Amino acid sequence: MVTIQMEYEGDLHCRAVHGPSGTALATDAPKDNQGRGESFSPTDLVATALGTCMLTTMAIMARTLNVEIAGAKATVEKEMTPAPRRIGSLATTVHMPTALDADTQLKLERAAHTCPVLRSLHPDVNAPITFIWG
Numbered sequence: 001m002v003t004i005q006m007e008y009e010g011d012l013h014c015r016a017v018h019g020p021s022g023t024a025l026a027t028d029a030p031k032d033n034q035g036r037g038e039s040f041s042p043t044d045l046v047a048t049a050l051g052t053c054m055l056t057t058m059a060i061m062a063r064t065l066n067v068e069i070a071g072a073k074a075t076v077e078k079e080m081t082p083a084p085r086r087i088g089s090l091a092t093t094v095h096m097p098t099a100l101d102a103d104t105q106l107k108l109e110r111a112a113h114t115c116p117v118l119r120s121l122h123p124d125v126n127a128p129i130t131f132i133w134g
Helices: 042-065 102-113 116-120
Strands: 004-010 013-018 024-028 073-082 085-096 129-133
Touching (some): 024 042, 042 073, 042 085, 042 102, 102 129
Antiparallel strands (some): 004 013
């Protein structure tokens, strides 16, 4: 179990501290929802969690396959729905630094599709993934 402590600091800003490491991050409400957009919004963190989870899950599989994927990148485009306000879409593009054989690419793509964050999203959230190899 991991504990994360959050504190509301006022003016729509929060601070979160990761218990095991002590690493802190800040959030702000987005400009389109009364904030100043000075940091990640809570829904931005969901998008960030998705992209980094996919890359991490792929990297774990890559270790198993004895393949190096350093330099892999993910871009997540988050779209909100207005009513009710929620995440409507998290479209992810994964850019892999080199093309690999078809079997290895398939295993790595399957790993991305099984990342815990993707599996935790509500089914109403559209979450397409595009892979670009090499």
